[in-house]
Amino acid sequence: MVRLYTNEITIGYGDRVIVKDLSVQIPDRKITTIIGSNGCGKSTLLKAISRIIPFQSGTVILDGKNISQENTKILAKKMAILPQTPESASGLSVGELVSYGRFPYQKGFSRLTKKDMEVINWALEVTGTACFKYRPVDALSGGQRQRVWIAMALAQETEIIFLDEPTTYLDMAHQLEVLELLQRLNREQERTIVMVLHDLNQAARFADYLIALKDGQVMKAGQSEEVLTPLVLRKVFNIDAEIGKDPRTNKPMCITYNLLKGDRKHEKADDSLYFNLSVNY
Structure with a gap:
């Protein structure tokens, strides 16, 4: 099932086009991860889909309606986004910042309800930040923030959560903690998760569906076994990768790689391989 998709969108900044005529589908109630090199349009695509x-x-x-014409509060009840570099929360406590997530449910200047407080406290607990509730956000480390x-x-x-590099600033343990949290939200509450990740092995491990971008175009989309292959990684990242299997998850993983230089005869392979946009879920 697909509730969210793009139809030939073109995105740019001024005269510079980043994404051109791109059509992608986001599987519902799955974890979708967008991968690609720096500057390929990953974050730009994520921001456009979420109307940032x-x-x-x-x-x-989304749900048969053009999001450009959708009411902001209605849309905010369907999708949330964590940008790559969130705006400053100077002067706010942790609890105050998290309470801003309840904005779509409030009317005018009404106070937070009992339901609001329950949701806020739940969000603090599951992210391991309840102990910081009354501390200033500015006083926290990068990972805590x-x-x-x-x-x-x-x-x-x-129902849909977008995250642009959610593991930024986090050590290995906290990266895993965040990704496992998102996986639980997907499996237990059927939230649709769409995120950008740089770590290919994390992407393959946690995603049900991968979208590999290069220069604003989809090179390959599908399950991790279809996308994390030597041929696709050559096309997307210009690397010669050795792919094995994660012994704990049985998912593909990049064991090692070299940067390709000079003659790139490998690109003479059938390009149709990279443009298979079939949805397998």
């Missing part, structure tokens, strides 16, 4: 930035042409459809921003996104109680 406008697109020049095309449409983004990241978990607080995720708590705010969770407090929004949306």
Whole structure:
């Protein structure tokens, strides 16, 4: 089932086009991860789909409606986004910041309800930030702040959550903690998760569906076994990768790689391999 998809969207900044005529489908109630090299359009695509930035042409459809014409509060009850570099929360306590996730459910200047407080406290607990509730956000470490921003996104109680590099600033243990949390939300509450990740092995391990971008175009989309292959990684990252299997998850993993230089005869392979946009879920 697909509730969210783009239809030939073009996105740019000024005269520079980042994404051109791109059509992608986001599987419902699955974890979708977008991968690709720096500057390929991953974050730009994520922001456009979530209506953070406008697109020049095309449409983004959610539940049969063009999101460009949807009411902001209605849309905010369906999707939440954690940007790569969240805005400053100077002067706010952790609890106050997380409470902003309840904005779509409030009327005017009404106070937080009992239900709001329950959701806020739940979001703090599941992200391991309840002990920081009354501390200033500015006083936290980078990793702690990241978990607080995720708590705010969770407090929004949306069916779809977008995250742009959610493991930024986190050590290995906290990266795993965040990704396992997102996986639980997907499996136990059937939340649709869409995120950008740089770590290919994390992407393959946690995603049900991968989208590999290069220069604003989809090179390959599908399950991790279809996308994390030597041929696709050559096309997307210009690397010669050795792919094995994770002994704990049986998912593909990049064991090692070299940067390809000079003659690139490998690119003479059938390019149709990279443009198979079939949805397998």
